[in-house]
Amino acid sequence: MRGNKEKILRGGVILLPIDILAGILEAVPVAVEVADNRGNILYVNKAFTKVTGIPAEQRLHKNIFNVSPDGALALALRKRKRVSGHRCIVGGTMVEVISNASPITVDGKMLGAVVVFQHITDIINLLEELRRSNNIIKNLSHKFGQVTRSKYSFSDIIGCSEELNKVLTVARNAAASNSTVLLLGESGTGKELFAHAIHNASARKNGPFIKVNCAAVPENLLESEFFGHQKGAFTGAINDKIGRFELANGGTIFLDEIGDISLVLQAKLLRVLQEMEFERVGGIETINVDMRVIAATNRDLRQLVRTGRFREDLFYRLNVIEINIPPLRERKDDIEMIAGSIIEKLNRKMGTQIKGLSADAVEALSGYHWPGNVRELENVLERVSIGFNGSYITADAVKPHLNGFSSAAESMEIMEISKMEEILIKRALEKYGTSMKGKKKAAAVLNISLATLYNKIKKYNL
């Protein structure tokens, strides 16, 4: 082969001295072998010996068509073409490699060929590494879409009652600490709003706020929702999945409806809260997390503990700071102010121009028992505002929208309370039926226990 003794030329530009080029070829971690047109082996680098185990002196000046007739170098010489991704065993060895070979052409004339190759396990390792990296990238992009931030702060919690202010003070102090918070209160009292506000006022406010609705996720999927899973961990686990705890790292996890999780999962949850570590479903790697936990439920957790449906140790783990948000009927001073804020939002949303509530409307709203709390107040005002074009909402406008008891009671004739109880129970049984399921539903709607319902059925001879 002809060459420039001093410098390598490419397109007339002097690039590298030949000794530097030789140094490079010796240093690269892939095997290099060069043969001339007739197959005489002219050069092998250090990595060649390392990969194949063949010393340079045993290889040089042999003919490639004899020693490795099926290799990529022989192929490239024979076909006078590039050969890529060629998998074969190096002649005279048991070493399997993947090679790429190219003809060496100078001034349009083919002078020989060069092959570069690597041990197949190196490639397999690289592929494995690539697969792992791809997985991480996939997980991360998946994660980006799932990480949520808190949406509300303490300034969104409206009210001026003493009861609410007491609770707000506890919540503000809780925000300043890193302790686990348990939010208790009836449906619609603002537990989720408080959870957001506590996160937002905490040192973790720039971290994620991740909510899991424990009642909404089917029991068999909840574990993987919490902890994530490894691909193939169970039927349907077609990809790796990051769990909510992992997503919450550096931030807050909000376990909503915590009273609804099974005893099996309660045990697993307890471990995470104690150790701040867990494994993905089907995974072996232990994942550590740094997060604050806020849990909420509208169920009576103490009662669930007493009846064995909620672990006592988990209850105490969660109940570090307990915040009981009182129902709206116990803080009627808040109604007018909250209603004012809701009306402002409705005006923006519905394009209405309602200025507020008339005095008799405030009175009517205050006389109602608000089983659905603030959420119900929002719904009532939204229904009132549809098609409303006055400036102040009156009692007459709201009364038809107050569900159930109070409006029904107004149209009801006065009677003995026990008579009214009998009528209500009878109506509930007519509506839901006298099967076990019907009775359970009737008891739930009447807000009495099943045992009490049975007693009353006996008492009134229904």
Ligand SMILES: Nc1ncnc2c1ncn2[C@@H]1O[C@H](COP(=O)(O)OP(=O)(O)OP(=O)(O)O)[C@@H](O)[C@H]1O
């Ligand atoms: N003090 C408040 N000021 C303003 N809005 C409130 C207040 N309390 C609750 N809300 C609003 O009432 C609605 C219900 O609140 P939230 O969802 O936080 O209740 P919850 O206690 O989580 O109810 P559930 O137990 O049914 O999940 C929300 O739209 C919330 O913004």
Ligand SMILES: [Mg+2]
């Ligand atoms: Mg809620």
